[in-house]
Amino acid sequence: MKLLCKIIAVVIFAYASGFLLTVTFNPEVQFWTKAIQQRDQVIQKIHSEHPDEPIIYFTGGSSCAFSVDPKIIESETSLHSVNLGLPVASGREYILHQALRRCKSGDFLVLALEPDVLCYTESSHLPSRLGYALDANNSNPFSAILSSSGGTLKNTSGWLSTFRPGSRYIMTLTGRALSGKGYRYKNRDLRYNGRIETSIKLKQYEPSGAKTLIDLTTDGRAFLEKAASLAAKKNVRIAYSLPWRLTSTDALEQTRLANQKILFKISAFMPVLHDPVNGAVDEESIYSDSEWHLDAVGSRMRSEAIASGTVEWLQAAR
Amino acid sequence: MNFASIEFWQTLVACFLISRVLIYFAGRIRPQAYETTAKLSLIGTALTLLAVESWLTLVAFLWVVCLGWFSLIVIHQKWRSSSKQLAIIILLIGQIAPLFYFKYWDFFFNEVLKLNVHIPSVLIPMGLSFYTFQTIGFWVDSLREKAPRPSFIDYLNFASFFPQIVAGPIERRDDLLPQISNTRFRFYRENLEPALPWIVLGLAYKLIVADNIAIESANFTVNPNNPWQVWIECLTFGMRIYFDFAGYSFIAIGLGLLFGVKLTLNFRTPYLSSNLREFWRNWHITLGSWLRDYIYLPLGGRKVRWWAINLLFVFFVSGIWHGAGWGFLVWGILHGLGVAACGFIKLPRYFRIPSIIITFLFCNAVWLFFFERNTAIMWQKATSLINPAAYQLSALKQCTAIFSGAGNQISSLLIIFFAIAALTMEALGLARNKEPYHYLRTQVSCLILVALTVWFAPMQEAPFIYFNF
Numbered sequence: 143m144k145l146l147c148k149i150i151a152v153v154i155f156a157y158a159s160g161f162l163l164t165v166t167f168n169p170e171v172q173f174w175t176k177a178i179q180q181r182d183q184v185i186q187k188i189h190s191e192h193p194d195e196p197i198i199y200f201t202g203g204s205s206c207a208f209s210v211d212p213k214i215i216e217s218e219t220s221l222h223s224v225n226l227g228l229p230v231a232s233g234r235e236y237i238l239h240q241a242l243r244r245c246k247s248g249d250f251l252v253l254a255l256e257p258d259v260l261c262y263t264e265s266s267h268l269p270s271r272l273g274y275a276l277d278a279n280n281s282n283p284f285s286a287i288l289s290s291s292g293g294t295l296k297n298t299s300g301w302l303s304t305f306r307p308g309s310r311y312i313m314t315l316t317g318r319a320l321s322g323k324g325y326r327y328k329n330r331d332l333r334y335n336g337r338i339e340t341s342i343k344l345k346q347y348e349p350s351g352a353k354t355l356i357d358l359t360t361d362g363r364a365f366l367e368k369a370a371s372l373a374a375k376k377n378v379r380i381a382y383s384l385p386w387r388l389t390s391t392d393a394l395e396q397t398r399l400a401n402q403k404i405l406f407k408i409s410a411f412m413p414v415l416h417d418p419v420n421g422a423v424d425e426e427s428i429y430s431d432s433e434w435h436l437d438a439v440g441s442r443m444r445s446e447a448i449a450s451g452t453v454e455w456l457q458a459a460r
Numbered sequence: 461m462n463f464a465s466i467e468f469w470q471t472l473v474a475c476f477l478i479s480r481v482l483i484y485f486a487g488r489i490r491p492q493a494y495e496t497t498a499k500l501s502l503i504g505t506a507l508t509l510l511a512v513e514s515w516l517t518l519v520a521f522l523w524v525v526c527l528g529w530f531s532l533i534v535i536h537q538k539w540r541s542s543s544k545q546l547a548i549i550i551l552l553i554g555q556i557a558p559l560f561y562f563k564y565w566d567f568f569f570n571e572v573l574k575l576n577v578h579i580p581s582v583l584i585p586m587g588l589s590f591y592t593f594q595t596i597g598f599w600v601d602s603l604r605e606k607a608p609r610p611s612f613i614d615y616l617n618f619a620s621f622f623p624q625i626v627a628g629p630i631e632r633r634d635d636l637l638p639q640i641s642n643t644r645f646r647f648y649r650e651n652l653e654p655a656l657p658w659i660v661l662g663l664a665y666k667l668i669v670a671d672n673i674a675i676e677s678a679n680f681t682v683n684p685n686n687p688w689q690v691w692i693e694c695l696t697f698g699m700r701i702y703f704d705f706a707g708y709s710f711i712a713i714g715l716g717l718l719f720g721v722k723l724t725l726n727f728r729t730p731y732l733s734s735n736l737r738e739f740w741r742n743w744h745i746t747l748g749s750w751l752r753d754y755i756y757l758p759l760g761g762r763k764v765r766w767w768a769i770n771l772l773f774v775f776f777v778s779g780i781w782h783g784a785g786w787g788f789l790v791w792g793i794l795h796g797l798g799v800a801a802c803g804f805i806k807l808p809r810y811f812r813i814p815s816i817i818i819t820f821l822f823c824n825a826v827w828l829f830f831f832e833r834n835t836a837i838m839w840q841k842a843t844s845l846i847n848p849a850a851y852q853l854s855a856l857k858q859c860t861a862i863f864s865g866a867g868n869q870i871s872s873l874l875i876i877f878f879a880i881a882a883l884t885m886e887a888l889g890l891a892r893n894k895e896p897y898h899y900l901r902t903q904v905s906c907l908i909l910v911a912l913t914v915w916f917a918p919m920q921e922a923p924f925i926y927f928n929f
Binding site: 143145146148149152153155156157159160163303306307308309310312313314317 | 649652653656657660672867870871874875903906907910911913914915916917918919
């Protein structure tokens with residue numbers, strides 16, 4: 143029995159240290175925790191100074207975090223705006239959940255999710271590891287599970303795997319720690335009201351090729367329906383905006399046409415913000431460290447483009 | 461019955477607890493029913509674990525095992541010899557029929573005979589090859605030794621003992637039956653200390669090495685004309701299959717010990733063998749001894765002039781047993797040729813280290829025929845391996861192109877490091893004449909392996925590779 147007790151003690155120690163490695167000492171979690179804390183401070187300030195004024199929130203994957211400039215939205219709409227974009231690896235349910243948690247009655251929420259999570263794969267309903275880690279780091283570990291928009295509880299093996307680091311993660315963490323690189327994004331990349339901006343540029347981009355007609359998955363439709371329903375329950379107006387993806391020039395028109403058809407299908411669940419480029423752009427120079435992340439110039443372009451769409455939506459909503 | 465899955469342990473614990481309650485009350489109400497209840501509970505647990513896999517797994521198992529039982533009945537009948545022989549042949553065909561249907565139908569009728577007779581595509585019932593051999597061995601031993609027929613409950617427990625039913629070891633009547641007959645399906649606390657290190661070692665082998673290699677090697681891009689890349693592919697598969705299968709066997713041993721049953725060790729550091737004959741005495745030991753006792757020796761063994769042909773036939777059967785495909789046949793025959801060559805070539809003792817290296821490289825190279833299912837690419841890779849002109853410096857410089865990126869390369873190297881560390885510990889134990897895997901089963905090693913398993917096991921579960929056979 144002594145050996146069994148020792149084994150159990152080692153298992154507990156290993157899981158606890160795994161939790162610390164994947165959450166507390168995870169540079170990615172540390173950065174996005176800082177971003178979330180900064181955003182929450184902004185929201186708190188707005189609520190205390192302007193308690194009766196609605197806020198326009200933008201949420202989605204990292205394409206949202208890098209592309210929507212709340213300053214431009216504010217100047218066009220005369221309403222406060224906060225960017226709540228997170229890495230898409232947080233899971234679409236978590237991305238929605240953490241935004242709705244911050245909304246109060248009368249607020250506006252723009253869902254700027256990458257269409258891949260609605261159209262290509264059947265996504266898991268489970269809150270992702272990153273989502274759990276972000277909540278855990280913000281002293282709210284069960285928020286993602288207990289919230290009705292957070293997804294369903296994991297099974298036992300899911301729980302046992304959630305905070306285990308795995309070989310890839312340990313090697314990456316060790317390599318980056320030894321080389322002094324740390325996480326790709328730094329605190330200096332945090333911008334006004336939640337936007338992220340990096341000066342990193344890729345040497346070579348891989349623009350998206352021509353898209354054939356795609357459709358929302360059954361899962362994707364259910365998610366959009368749930369998003370609309372949960373927003374309505376909180377008296378939050380919700381709309382969708384397609385992120386801008388770097389697309390090859392010869393595939394531009396076909397992709398815009400395919401995207402337009404998807405936007406039409408999404409419009410059955412919620413309003414869609416007008417976008418003159420329908421989510422496809424062939425200009426490499428406005429992108430930063432990926433084909434989804436806009437640089438400062440690109441962010442301004444996109445924000446100006448959707449600002450007018452946002453104004454139209456706000457007028458229709460009122 | 462994936463020992464590395466949480467669901468297996470949950471089901472096992474649930475079945476065990478329910479069984480203990482039933483056994484307790486049976487003992488209180490009717491003391492003479494205690495033993496029977498215990499044995500029935502063990503059968504119930506095994507059948508439940510099989511049914512959880514799939515109904516087909518359970519039905520196929522019951523079919524094979526019941527026909528084995530009828531064979532035992534026939535053996536003990538006072539019939540005419542010719543009638544008995546005919547009945548046994550019919551029952552043997554019936555026992556092998558599911559194996560032929562699920563595993564060999566497509567290969568035999570469509571690839572060999574080119575008859576284009578297809579059957580619905582269904583997964584092979586788990587463990588079919590293993591328990592078919594085990595039950596055939598049981599009644600053949602009963603016939604040879606003129607041993608009395610056991611009770612049906614004991615026979616069923618022999619056939620269905622859950623730690624070893626789906627991937628071995630393939631146990632013999634004389635080894636397992638006496639232990640099973642005495643089992644009361646209880647937890648042997650005194651066996652915890654020897655059992656736990658086996659279970660931990662098995663899980664570590666499977667989760668740290670085998671599963672991670674499986675994930676990383678799935679991202680490999682191999683140029684069939686680059687022998688260095690083909691070697692990397694073969695060596696990683698060789699590591700994967702050893703750590704996967706040995707890992708399963710170790711967990712089976714540990715589980716057996718927890719319930720008071722000593723199972724046969726199926727691996728004894730096979731990659732440190734100095735020739736192929738020694739390799740097959742240390743790799744999948746129970747299959748090798750089964751083939752030796754039920755095919756090789758009845759054909760005359762080494763006592764006949766055509767012993768080499770007997771040997772080739774045995775390894776032909778071994779190849780076929782592993783899988784229905786030309787690659788498996790080639791793999792078996794190559795091993796047969798290698799083992800036969802050992803009968804003619806005797807190397808001096810000082811050649812031991814080079815012999816170990818050559819045997820290791822040979823065994824890993826011929827895994828190519830095991831895992832490569834595309835015949836054209838298989839021969840392309842085989843050709844590049846044996847073609848000296850292909851071993852160019854330029855090809856060596858390209859060997860890292862097999863990896864999909866820096867992450868894949870570094871993770872693969874880390875896992876290979878673990879594999880080498882484990883093999884080094886095995887070698888150390890061997891060099892010091894210790895028990896098999898001695899240094900990997902000490903308390904300190906056990907605790908280190910537990911921590912490493914928690915940290916390095918991949919997120920996704922993967923089935924044991926030998927479940928495919």
